[in-house]
Amino acid sequence: MSDYCFTRQSRLLKPDEFKQVFDRTELRGSTPHLLILARASTSGQARLGFVIPKKQIKLAVQRNRVRRLVRESFRHHQQRMDNLDFVVMARSGLAELDNQQIREMIDALWFRLKRPTYGKSGKPRRKPSRKH
Helix, strand or coil: CCCCCCCHHHECCCHHHHHHHHHCCCEEEECCCEEEEEEECCCCCCEEEEECCCCCCCCHHHHHHHHHHHHHHHHHHHHHCCCEEEEEEECCCHHHCCHHHHHHHHHHHHHHHHCCCECCCCCECCCCCCCC
């Protein structure tokens, strides 16, 4: 099996897996159009899940385009990532970006998420989560 496959084991599939990422987010990266949440994976490999609501991206063809671009980027970066579970969330305006802009944005977010900020204690620093 190739190192660049996106197999079923590379995906978050169950609602429980998504809930764990939402409840215990350890890393977060965002742009005005995308938000990525991450937490340590129990599976032993990096995994990816999507939350792309119709409210943010109306057309199915546009939602599928975003998923395809993010999956492709993840596939190329997953070998260099820690064992983390990622949830990619779409924000409004993402569908108006072209493929190159989305690729550059997601690649920059993977880079930020691979390099956690360390505090004085030597442990990764975690931003406090905001409650709405």
